[in-house]
Amino acid sequence: MKDVRIIEVKRSVFASNEERADLLRQELKKKGIFLLNLMSSPGSGKTTTLVRTIEALKNTCRIGVMEADIDSDVDARTIAEQGVLSIQLHTGGMCHLDAEMTRQGLQELEKENSGQTGPVDLAILENVGNLVCPAEFDTGACKNTMILSVPEGDDKPLKYPLMFSVCDVVLINKIDVLPYFDFDMERCIQNIHKRNPQAKVIPICARTGEGVDDFAAWLTDEMRAWKEEEKSHA
Amino acid sequence: MHELGIVFSIIRDVEEVAKENRIDKVDGVRLRVGEVSTVIPYYLEDCWNWAVDRTDILKGAALHIDTVPAVTFCGGCQKTYPTVTYGKICPHCGSEDTWLQQGDECVIQEIEVSE
Ligand SMILES: Nc1nc2c(ncn2[C@@H]2O[C@H](COP(=O)(O)OP(=O)(O)OP(=O)(O)O)[C@@H](O)[C@H]2O)c(=O)[nH]1
Ligand SMILES: [Mg+2]
Numbered sequence A: 001m002k003d004v005r006i007i008e009v010k011r012s013v014f015a016s017n018e019e020r021a022d023l024l025r026q027e028l029k030k031k032g033i034f035l036l037n038l039m040s041s042p043g044s045g046k047t048t049t050l051v052r053t054i055e056a057l058k059n060t061c062r063i064g065v066m067e068a069d070i071d072s073d074v075d076a077r078t079i080a081e082q083g084v085l086s087i088q089l090h091t092g093g094m095c096h097l098d099a100e101m102t103r104q105g106l107q108e109l110e111k112e113n114s115g116q117t118g119p120v121d122l123a124i125l126e127n128v129g130n131l132v133c134p135a136e137f138d139t140g141a142c143k144n145t146m147i148l149s150v151p152e153g154d155d156k157p158l159k160y161p162l163m164f165s166v167c168d169v170v171l172i173n174k175i176d177v178l179p180y181f182d183f184d185m186e187r188c189i190q191n192i193h194k195r196n197p198q199a200k201v202i203p204i205c206a207r208t209g210e211g212v213d214d215f216a217a218w219l220t221d222e223m224r225a226w227k228e229e230e231k232s233h234a
Numbered sequence B: 001m002h003e004l005g006i007v008f009s010i011i012r013d014v015e016e017v018a019k020e021n022r023i024d025k026v027d028g029v030r031l032r033v034g035e036v037s038t039v040i041p042y043y044l045e046d047c048w049n050w051a052v053d054r055t056d057i058l059k060g061a062a063l064h065i066d067t068v069p070a071v072t073f074c075g076g077c078q079k080t081y082p083t084v085t086y087g088k089i090c091p092h093c094g095s096e097d098t099w100l101q102q103g104d105e106c107v108i109q110e111i112e113v114s115e
């Protein structure tokens, strides 16, 4: 019989993702790339919101988008039509992205960008459509944003507390259809703040662009603050 | 699938440990998986068997899973209770001031190597 040697590891799977995420954040800081992680359930309006956000920001910063579609490049094409850098991440049916997959995506984005005048200042990750798993894995992003759309209901912050507690901003999308649903905006905001008192809530209509400027302004402020922080550390 | 991503990250970690210890063949990996870790052992094993055969170091390696029960501590009465049965509200005193003490972990405990 063979002798078996045991090697103690005691490494937390979640903690090791967090370490990788922190490392990635440091690298991004050195490169001056602000990474935004955008999460929501399928169809709540991530791609439409991105298109609007790109319209608002593309003259002030260089944007690159990573699309985590499970099995198509529909979203990546939609974004590319906006005239910004866009790649599709190969998630292989995964329900979330972790820091390592995000790093690989950023490398692809850099490859795609080679020959251009400079690196992107803003990289946006459209995460896999899912309210549970993406919330559990730090991608290495500087800020997290999630979209809740009106038809999903105002009780979602109670049902998916983790997602709402990891987000810096919650966009409430599809406010144009408010008259047709029993969605209570006040109650929704209360529910969000119960889980995360710091969360900024911005109601938007990605279809018409209403409210997207507020989000773009928030993003611009955050990027500026992050760059300042970078200088003060240097 | 959630578990597939976790399996890939376990494989990455084990490969690192193997490298540090100059090992080129790992026979088994022992995990501690909490009841409320969001990791489902049955799916994990499925993904494991699929994924390890695509690596050199871990080809055919066994996966052993030790389940860790989830326990919640109550700030109201200072007692503990099983999370899965009672959830967020303390069955002893009805308080909602409760937090998870254990059971959300997913830890690579040890690896087995034959000499
Ligand atoms: N009425 C209305 N429809 C919207 C709005 N925003 C997006 N939609 C529609 O909602 C559908 C889904 O939008 P997407 O932007 O593709 O959503 P997504 O979150 O990127 O979807 P997945 O990538 O498939 O998860 C599309 O038919 C959009 O036209 C809005 O503000 N109001
Ligand atoms: Mg989309």
Ligand SMILES: [Zn+2]
Residues within 6 Å of the ligand: B074, B075, B076, B077, B078, B079, B090, B091, B092, B093, B094, B095
């Ligand atoms: Zn109690």
